[in-house]
Amino acid sequence: MTASEDAPAGSHLILIVDAQPAELAPLVHLLEQRGDRVVVLENGEQALQYVQHVLPDLVLLNVMMPGMDGPTTCRHLKEQEDLREVPVIFMTASDDNAQTLACFAAGGVDYVTKPFRIDEVLARMHTHLALRWTQCRLAEQNEMLQREVALREEIESYLQYAYELLEERVAHRTEELAQANAQLTAEIDERRRVEHSLRRSELRMRRLIDANIIGIYFWEADGRIVEANDAFLRMIGYTQQDVLAGQVRWDQLTPAEYQMETERGIKELVETGCFTPYEKEYMRKDGSRVPILIGGAVISQRQKTGAAFVLDLSERKQAEDRIRYMADHDALTGLPNRALLRDRLQQALAHAARTHTNAAVLFIDLDYFKHINDSLGHQVGDASLRFVADRLLHCVREGDSVARLGGDEFVLALPLVGGASDVAMVAQKVLDALDAPFHCSTHELHVAGSIGISMYPDDGRDVDTLMRAADTAMYYAKEKGRRNFQFFTQSLNKAAQRRHQLTMALRHALTRGELMLYYQPQVTLESGAIFSAEALLRWKQDDEPPVPCHEFITIAEETGLILPIGEWVLRQACEQLKRWRESGYTDLTIAVNLSPRQFFQPNFQNMIVDVLNETGIPADRLDLEITEGTLMHRTEDNVETLTQLSHMGIKLSIDDFGTGYSSLAYLQRFPVNALKIDRSFVSGIGQDSSDTALVAAIISMANSLHLQVLAEGVETLEQIDFLQSHGCPSAQGYYYSKPVSADAFTELLQRQGWQTLEA
Numbered sequence: 001m002t003a004s005e006d007a008p009a010g011s012h013l014i015l016i017v018d019a020q021p022a023e024l025a026p027l028v029h030l031l032e033q034r035g036d037r038v039v040v041l042e043n044g045e046q047a048l049q050y051v052q053h054v055l056p057d058l059v060l061l062n063v064m065m066p067g068m069d070g071p072t073t074c075r076h077l078k079e080q081e082d083l084r085e086v087p088v089i090f091m092t093a094s095d096d097n098a099q100t101l102a103c104f105a106a107g108g109v110d111y112v113t114k115p116f117r118i119d120e121v122l123a124r125m126h127t128h129l130a131l132r133w134t135q136c137r138l139a140e141q142n143e144m145l146q147r148e149v150a151l152r153e154e155i156e157s158y159l160q161y162a163y164e165l166l167e168e169r170v171a172h173r174t175e176e177l178a179q180a181n182a183q184l185t186a187e188i189d190e191r192r193r194v195e196h197s198l199r200r201s202e203l204r205m206r207r208l209i210d211a212n213i214i215g216i217y218f219w220e221a222d223g224r225i226v227e228a229n230d231a232f233l234r235m236i237g238y239t240q241q242d243v244l245a246g247q248v249r250w251d252q253l254t255p256a257e258y259q260m261e262t263e264r265g266i267k268e269l270v271e272t273g274c275f276t277p278y279e280k281e282y283m284r285k286d287g288s289r290v291p292i293l294i295g296g297a298v299i300s301q302r303q304k305t306g307a308a309f310v311l312d313l314s315e316r317k318q319a320e321d322r323i324r325y326m327a328d329h330d331a332l333t334g335l336p337n338r339a340l341l342r343d344r345l346q347q348a349l350a351h352a353a354r355t356h357t358n359a360a361v362l363f364i365d366l367d368y369f370k371h372i373n374d375s376l377g378h379q380v381g382d383a384s385l386r387f388v389a390d391r392l393l394h395c396v397r398e399g400d401s402v403a404r405l406g407g408d409e410f411v412l413a414l415p416l417v418g419g420a421s422d423v424a425m426v427a428q429k430v431l432d433a434l435d436a437p438f439h440c441s442t443h444e445l446h447v448a449g450s451i452g453i454s455m456y457p458d459d460g461r462d463v464d465t466l467m468r469a470a471d472t473a474m475y476y477a478k479e480k481g482r483r484n485f486q487f488f489t490q491s492l493n494k495a496a497q498r499r500h501q502l503t504m505a506l507r508h509a510l511t512r513g514e515l516m517l518y519y520q521p522q523v524t525l526e527s528g529a530i531f532s533a534e535a536l537l538r539w540k541q542d543d544e545p546p547v548p549c550h551e552f553i554t555i556a557e558e559t560g561l562i563l564p565i566g567e568w569v570l571r572q573a574c575e576q577l578k579r580w581r582e583s584g585y586t587d588l589t590i591a592v593n594l595s596p597r598q599f600f601q602p603n604f605q606n607m608i609v610d611v612l613n614e615t616g617i618p619a620d621r622l623d624l625e626i627t628e629g630t631l632m633h634r635t636e637d638n639v640e641t642l643t644q645l646s647h648m649g650i651k652l653s654i655d656d657f658g659t660g661y662s663s664l665a666y667l668q669r670f671p672v673n674a675l676k677i678d679r680s681f682v683s684g685i686g687q688d689s690s691d692t693a694l695v696a697a698i699i700s701m702a703n704s705l706h707l708q709v710l711a712e713g714v715e716t717l718e719q720i721d722f723l724q725s726h727g728c729p730s731a732q733g734y735y736y737s738k739p740v741s742a743d744a745f746t747e748l749l750q751r752q753g754w755q756t757l758e759a
């Protein structure tokens, strides 16, 4: 693009400054013809003033003017910022180089020399206007360019900022993505772990269900059991195939009578999502029933599915039955025990009261059972009790009860009996049944019983009264010689009351000084000389007749009072012997009866040693009488105790010999010195052939075992003759003397000249 091509012609503001403007009229005219606006001013001052307000596009300035010349005017114009680029063309009539230079130095762009050719001036003006125009365009373009550069820079900086922001965002996002990625990886890992753990948990759950001893099943809305473990299937007798075939339904397993409990369970299940375990029964496939404890929970309320946990209670029920049975029954015989008997009796009495009928209680105590136990051992004893139980069961009707209270005590409870004669028949039947011998290992055994009978309502209207009455009657039967039955009577009641009173009174007998000892001589049969005194206890309360020994000794043994009383007896007897020894009867022996309870006391031997030490009695002057029954009980302990006593020098005699079941073998094991033949056999001498034979056999046996033998209860000369002729060396009995006081015994000693005889 050239200035001439692009410079617009016309429409410019041309300022002409010249002192003779007329010379410029043709130029002005041409310019205005072209469309330019021409302002002609005559001097520099006017021009400077004019440009204050209007900006010309080109200035034609005469060099030589009056006042301010052209170069000065030009310099002032150029001082004005917006005129600095406006082209100034000088007009001059001189061709002085210095002037020309001054014009250019003042800021002129050109000059024309007067007189000038108009076309040249126009050409020069056109050139400078075009130049100026181009300059302006360039300036504009430059400005535009600068703006664009600035804009671009701004954009660039914005872009940089945006880039940085983006970078930052990218970094941030990258970090976020990295974090998200890490989180995702962690979540994936966690998910894998959870899945693994879930699989393991499910496996464990599956194993737990499959191998559980508790039955577990899963049910659906229609009642079908869709899955069940083996424990449950075993319980109800179905198979996995039955379950798969949809043949097992929980509602059909439940018997109709459990409908209410089941509905309660379902209600709770619906309300709370589970139900409290409760007990009921399920019907097995074979129709039998199994007691269960069932609990359960909903798995999906919407789908109405759930699980049930079923515990087989068969064993627990059996155990409970067993425990209940054991609580109610005697372990040895299987018969009802006291508690169950009481229950049944109460029912029987209630029924009898309603129907105005009678009922009876038969209290049976076996005779001499203790001997069987003591002599043949507990196994034989137990077998005997089972045998008795069996026989008693055969004596009663359906509805009657046979119970064992413990030991050798049995009770028959007979509801609905007619009267006393019917009961007597039953009692006799029992006695007969017991009478028949039975065999236990190598032994042929006989048991017999004493029976006491009480009747409802005559003898009592409640269980306790009737039991007490039958017990009392049983004691009476014992007293009447055993192996019989006795009905309760009011007089027996009195006896029972007396027994109670005696028990109470005996507790104070020692402290009240009501006990004393009597002494019965033991003599050598050949000479009749007294060699020993048996100490026998007597009890005399103020203003009361003496209480028979057999009566209160039994009570003392039952209550345990025999322990302090027995010690008192031993001490008293030894003190009395000491007195006799001090009187010169130094070879006299004192015989003291020992109760089994004393014998089995832990400090028994110490007590004897203490008494011997306190009284100064030599051990070989003391003769301890132990019953055969005591000896046969706890035999190993006995051997040890007796051996120790024997080593101390104490004499040992077996009392009431013959009433028990001691054998030769037993006797050889014990370090005993003498046998005392029971007076029941001695009294039978010459009267009863078996008693007579037994006495002879005992004497013979004692002699062959080198044991002393003494016959008890000798009352007649005939007995003495028999005993002597059969080699019995010593005796005791009313024939010689009844038990007497210590003083009376001293007189006996003196009267018989015992010392002389002894010498």
Ligand SMILES: Nc1nc2c(ncn2[C@@H]2O[C@H](COP(=O)(O)O[C@H]3[C@@H](O)[C@H](n4cnc5c(=O)[nH]c(N)nc54)O[C@@H]3COP(=O)(O)O)[C@@H](O)[C@H]2O)c(=O)[nH]1
Residues within 6 Å of the ligand: 520, 534, 535, 536, 537, 548, 549, 550, 553, 566, 569, 593, 594, 595, 655, 656, 679, 712, 713, 714, 715, 732, 733, 734, 735, 739
């Ligand atoms: N543990 C203790 N038992 C004792 C003590 N004192 C006595 N007893 C025992 O009491 C039972 C009854 O004794 P008791 O009433 O004294 O009878 C004795 C004699 O009186 C009686 N006896 C003696 N000779 C005859 C006779 O010829 N005929 C006859 N009908 N009875 C007679 O025998 C009893 C003595 O028996 P035993 O002891 O077997 O030698 C009795 O079992 C006593 O043992 C005691 O302190 N402790």
